[in-house]
Amino acid sequence: MTDLSAKAAGEIPAADAPEPILDVSGVTLQYKTKEHLITATYRVSFKVYPSDRFVLLGPSGCGKSTLLKGVAGYLNPVEGQMRLKGQVIHGPGPDRVMVFQEFDQLL
Known part of the structure; x- marks a missing residue:
């Protein structure tokens, strides 16, 4: 594909592409209960760019909240x-907050 046809197709050349704000690459998240090891997400990948509106949508128990806990650190x-923003998430940071679905989860 030539540069002109790439632009016509709406493709952004790699050098001109914006950096993603959030880059989740092949992420598997697990947690333990008293009886089991739960795999909440398995090799999930996505990127969120500055102008994106991003939604995590899925049924109860599919790993949405667990994924958000991972992003929160x-x-x-x-x-x-x-x-x-290009930095590996190693723990909670001042640039993120956690908002719970129900207030009593804080107790």
Whole structure:
């Protein structure tokens, strides 16, 4: 594909592409209960760019909240990597907050 046809197709050349704000690459998240090891996400990958509106949508128990805990820095992946503004997420940071679905989860 030539440069002109790439532009006509809406493709952005790699050198001109913006950096993602959030880059989740091959992330597997697990947590333990008293009886089981739960794999909440398995090799999940996506990128969120500055102008994106991003939604995590899925049924109860599919790993949405667990993935958000990982992005917040409260849960480290057992596989893959999460980057926020190019920096690997190793723990909670002042640039992120955690908002719970129900107020009593804070207790």
